[in-house]
Amino acid sequence: MSKIDEIAQVIETGKLKIIEPLVTEALGEGLDPLEILNEGMIKAMGIVGEKFQKSEIFVPEMLVAAKTMKKGVEILKPKLAAGATTSFGKCIIGTVHGDLHDIGKNLVSLMIESAGFAVLDLGVDVTTDAFIAAIKSNPDTKIVALSALLTTTMPAMKDTAAAILDLRSAASGLSGFKLVVGGAPITEEFARQIGADGYTTDAASAAVLAKKLAG
Ligand code: B1M
Numbered sequence: 001m002s003k004i005d006e007i008a009q010v011i012e013t014g015k016l017k018i019i020e021p022l023v024t025e026a027l028g029e030g031l032d033p034l035e036i037l038n039e040g041m042i043k044a045m046g047i048v049g050e051k052f053q054k055s056e057i058f059v060p061e062m063l064v065a066a067k068t069m070k071k072g073v074e075i076l077k078p079k080l081a082a083g084a085t086t087s088f089g090k091c092i093i094g095t096v097h098g099d100l101h102d103i104g105k106n107l108v109s110l111m112i113e114s115a116g117f118a119v120l121d122l123g124v125d126v127t128t129d130a131f132i133a134a135i136k137s138n139p140d141t142k143i144v145a146l147s148a149l150l151t152t153t154m155p156a157m158k159d160t161a162a163a164i165l166d167l168r169s170a171a172s173g174l175s176g177f178k179l180v181v182g183g184a185p186i187t188e189e190f191a192r193q194i195g196a197d198g199y200t201t202d203a204a205s206a207a208v209l210a211k212k213l214a215g
Contacts, residue, residue, distance in 0.1 A: 008043055
């Protein structure tokens with residue numbers, strides 16, 4: 001079994017104690033951190049999701065797999081964050097109200113930060129009011145990024161986007177930012193419908209888009 005398959009299996013089965021030395025070992029062997037992330041970790045979470053859907057595993061197993069992945073990502077973080085030299089300004093990011101998924105949002109946050117933004121991460125289950133308050137307290141924000149992982153929280157994304165865009169179009173002096181959205185159930189069409197300025201499918205392209213929109 002390859003090291004990357006081993007990492008995937010350790011995440012899938014939630015072996016929290018093994019992930020740290022295993023990822024360190026893989027990096028030591030010169031494996032590409034992005035390959036470890038995409039082919040090992042993210043792939044494993046896909047399998048975890050499929051197993052959950054087929055009722056082969058339940059929420060506790062899904063949670064321990066997520067914790068294992070988070071620990072693995074911590075080891076990869078310094079390698080993924082290349083250290084940008086340009087400054088693109090501030091980005092506010094969060095997972096919308098009712099949604100507790102944060103692994104993808106954290107990756108987007110990490111990539112946007114390493115692309116040269118100062119990131120203000122509001123966390124998960126972020127209410128519309130909390131997004132609005134953060135924008136008002138940070139009038140120099142260039143990007144507001146919303147993540148949602150559940151079809152049931154897409155309406156929350158829509159409502160939050162509407163309030164944010166209202167704030168932008170009001171004579172509030174807060175018109176200097178762009179709104180980007182993403183997450184597994186989000187589509188380009190949905191993003192357009194809710195008035196977002198941009199949508200991407202993954203963390204790396206979210207950073208490219210943020211730079212393009214802020215530039
Ligand atoms: Co949840 N969950 N979960 N879960 N969970 C999914 C999302 C699900 C698809 C599993 C399934 O059924 N196959 C399903 C949603 C179904 C749907 O709505 N269509 C689901 C469900 C149903 C639930 C609960 C309702 C289960 C229950 O309680 N009965 C519950 C809801 C809780 C809540 O949020 N209110 C729940 C709970 C959980 C845990 C807490 C146990 C845990 C989350 C832990 C955590 O995040 N800290 C969990 C997990 C781990 C998953 C799966 C298995 C993995 C998610 C993940 O981290 N993926 C997931 C199945 C799956 O994704 N295949 C599932 C890896 C991550 C890197 O990918 O987050 O997609 P992702 O992020 C990607 C892109 O989406 C994109 O970039 C990232 C990577 O490059 N992206 C953006 C994300 N945000 C972006 C923003 C952008 C741009 C791109 O711009 C701003």
